[in-house]
Amino acid sequence: MNLTQMCHFYFEYLQIERNYSRYTIESYQFVIEHFMNFMQEERISSFRDVSYPAVRLYLTQLHKEQLSRRTVARKVSTLRSFFRFLMREEYVKENPFMLASLPKKELTIPKFLYEEELEKLFHVSDLNTPLGQRNQALLELLYATGIRVSECCRLTMNDIDFTIGTILVHGKGKKQRYVPFGSFAHDALDTYIQNGRKTLLGKANDACNVLFLNSRGKALTTRGVRYILSEMIEKAALSIHISPHKLRHSFATHMLDQGADLRVVQELLGHEHLSTTQIYTHVSKEKLRSVYMTNHPRAH
Template sequence: MDQNVNNSLKLFIEYLQIEKNYSQYTIEHYQHDIQEFFMFTFEQAIKNLEDVKYIDVRLYLTRLYEEKFARKTVARKISCLRSFFKFLVREKIVSENPFALASIPKAEKKLPEFFYEEEMKELFNACESETLLGQRDKALLELLYATGIRVSECSQIRMKDIDMQLSTVLVHGKGNKQRYIPFGSFAHDALFVYIQNGRKSLLAKNSPNEYLFLNYRGGPLTPRGIRHILNKLIEQSALNGRIHPHMLRHSFATHLLANGADMRTVQELLGHAFLSSTQVYTHVTSEYLRKSYMAHHPRA
């Protein structure tokens, strides 16, 4: 591939940043998938983007399946490359989109994993609030469960985004979309203790910054740091296995729906652009209610 290819990719990245307003995380995925395809075309001695044909797409799909990528991953890569070539057609860099006819494999139907309410109690019991980091970890867990926000959103919360009087947090979501989310008394109390004690002490170890959650050096807590904290809480609790941060988000949505919240409200709180993204939790809720019934009804 020649310099024109790199220029085309640069133009596409600018398009994603400016016109589509995608997050940096999403853009990095697009860039990685496209560059991976470029490596394949180099192996196939394809020198220009215009020379990529449907038969090459079929060969690339075969390569992905041979390397045993998950169907979800293959679907993402094909969708990414379809968007890339669609952009190239729009900009008249190529005349046709070779990915237009490529079929995207159906994703495996996998219901979101979540914690039962009893398991959430175990997690909260594992939080000790005597130490500075313990206060932070408890506030972090309470806020994640109380709001259902993503870990990436949580790491970006600044002090000015928290309104302790109204018990709300301003969340900066995907595509720079903002939403206000309320939180309850448990999260409020944990945040108050952390802000008044733990955060002030952690902040003294570094130059002042605006972020709500800090690491042990006083700097902003990263998404990776949050994942490490959650895994540590699992190890300290009586629960088995590992935790992934989205389990708290899934638990938030499942418990709301199981206790009577309407779908539109949950969609708004989660920051989903489409109701179909939220509807998956109706299946989870049905299973949740069934298991709760079987576990607690005297004649189940």
């Protein structure tokens, strides 16, 4: 097989055997194509000919591009997995990326919204219109549950249980989890489903079981969600950037600030490793320090 065929074979493996999402596979594809461009520049015609010195040269090129340590680590990790697959298929004899050390990641504290900022957002939608009802339900649910935007767009009417106030979330790697939601999200969802959603659904020729619909009655996309949130920021006249992930960060941070157990937050967020959730404790520690420095008479 040539390089392109081998890559296609690998992407099929990620989709079928590993259950990776389309977004994850596309990111892998981008990294491998970037490395193949490097191979072409260095006149390396086969994956078998990739040596450790070639890998070192590639890492030097990444450094010259002034990429973050996190980005470099992700590229190395992706290519290491790819060559591990090539070894399994007996296409190469060794994995040159196994010798490459991953750069230590910078500790980036997640950005979140303060409760006062969120409060302004919760009052910008016109609840007398179908789109306003949808936007309110979308915002309330994202903040109430901390789910990813991709998970939100996959929700169907069957995934909501109003009797016990939970949603069934279809997460990464086809893993499922139940996440509760509170009274504000309950009321916003109920209003949207009973009124606005029916109006939007009437604009489409075919029935759609997806929870959140666009103005044409079709399933709302992740890009659509980001656009809606940007519009809400403009209406609230806030000079901040908002994304669905920032609402997820806000959910986790506020939960921990109010004393929630770290493992409970891990379960709600759908994190596989506790270490991924622990980054939010740094935000809480920073808040504790800020409150201390502001209020303790001998802090200064």
